Amino acid sequence: MNKVKVQGERWFPSENSFSDELKDLWGDWYCDSEVGKLRSVLMHRPGKEVEGITEHNFSEYRFRAPMNPERARYQQEALADVYRNHGIDVHYVQNQRVDRPNAMFMRDLMLMTPEGAIVCRPAIPARRGEERAVAATLASLGVPIIKTINGDGYFEGASAMWINRETVIIGTGSRTNDSGARQVEAELQNIGVKNIIRTEIPYGSIHLDGYMNMVGENKLLVFPWHVGYDCAKKLMDLGIELIELHDIEELKQGMSMNFVALEPGKVVTPAGSPNTKALLESHGVEVLEVEMDEVMNGWGAIHCMTAFLKRDPVLPK
Numbered sequence: 001m002n003k004v005k006v007q008g009e010r011w012f013p014s015e016n017s018f019s020d021e022l023k024d025l026w027g028d029w030y031c032d033s034e035v036g037k038l039r040s041v042l043m044h045r046p047g048k049e050v051e052g053i054t055e056h057n058f059s060e061y062r063f064r065a066p067m068n069p070e071r072a073r074y075q076q077e078a079l080a081d082v083y084r085n086h087g088i089d090v091h092y093v094q095n096q097r098v099d100r101p102n103a104m105f106m107r108d109l110m111l112m113t114p115e116g117a118i119v120c121r122p123a124i125p126a127r128r129g130e131e132r133a134v135a136a137t138l139a140s141l142g143v144p145i146i147k148t149i150n151g152d153g154y155f156e157g158a159s160a161m162w163i164n165r166e167t168v169i170i171g172t173g174s175r176t177n178d179s180g181a182r183q184v185e186a187e188l189q190n191i192g193v194k195n196i197i198r199t200e201i202p203y204g205s206i207h208l209d210g211y212m213n214m215v216g217e218n219k220l221l222v223f224p225w226h227v228g229y230d231c232a233k234k235l236m237d238l239g240i241e242l243i244e245l246h247d248i249e250e251l252k253q254g255m256s257m258n259f260v261a262l263e264p265g266k267v268v269t270p271a272g273s274p275n276t277k278a279l280l281e282s283h284g285v286e287v288l289e290v291e292m293d294e295v296m297n298g299w300g301a302i303h304c305m306t307a308f309l310k311r312d313p314v315l316p317k
């Protein structure tokens with residue numbers, strides 16, 4: 001008589017959550033804010049792709065002016081040195097395409113979350129495809145990819161801004177459509193984000209970081225004429241202090257809001273915007289400056305070039 005035996009031991013699933021196991025199984029990656037102490041970033045060193053940007057073609061790539069590759073690399077390296085000097089790990093994208101001059105603006109290609117990265121889908125044809133090398137690099141580092149924007153959606157990382165573990169702003173406009181925004185919202189809800197503030201990005205801007213940026217826990221620098229009233233109201237109701245920057249020349253020409261917080265109350269910012277610097281200092285923010293004029297010819301600066309891989313958590317008030 002052939003007896004099939006039930007094996008003595010049962011194989012039970014682990015009831016641990018993904019985030020309980022993230023550190024052990026993948027690595028120490030996390031981001032739920034723009035200001036929690038910065039530990040690790042992903043950048044792309046401008047390679048061959050920026051060597052052919054001239055007077056004749058710069059606007060095709062949505063650059064502001066031709067770019068001197070050597071100077072741009074030098075300025076990016078100076079920024080990376082500031083990060084390294086603050087104990088931040090700087091990782092670089094591997095094997096990026098050589099026909100995508102905007103690839104250095106890493107912010108737009110991924111959005112880090114507490115459980116891993118969302119790989120974006122850039123909106124403009126001149127950028128589409130940059131995300132593939134980013135996905136491969138994330139995989140090789142061991143950063144989980146929790147979502148890749150697909151279907152008819154497009155979404156760029158700078159269309160979202162973390163306020164704290166429970167709150168994220170998402171802006172739709174020329175770089176993020178409703179489908180892209182909904183895909184991101186679904187992922188954020190899945191990992192416990194409670195307040196998603198949807199807002200419209202004005203015609204004259206492409207990303208949220210063109211007119212808002214966090215400088216400390218519960219402290220947001222804004223250009224008040226761009227922030228929708230409903231968005232501002234929701235933020236204030238959540239206890240977020242809005243600091244108003246009024247200098248449109250510094251904001252647009254000097255990209256003075258395009259900074260990265262190294263920790264709450266300490267930012268590294270493009271040099272040359274004294275009014276913004278004074279405003280930040282008057283709110284107790286320490287400001288480090290780095291020359292960025294060459295990089296700015298690509299119409300991006302410090303915040304645009306820096307994707308976060310790890311920040312310390314920031315819990316809601």
Ligand SMILES: NC(=[NH2+])NCCC[C@H](N)C(=O)O
Nearest residue numbers: 062105107158298299300304
């Ligand atoms: N996060 C940002 N603000 N990125 C700016 C990207 C600039 C780039 N030339 C583009 O049009 O895509």
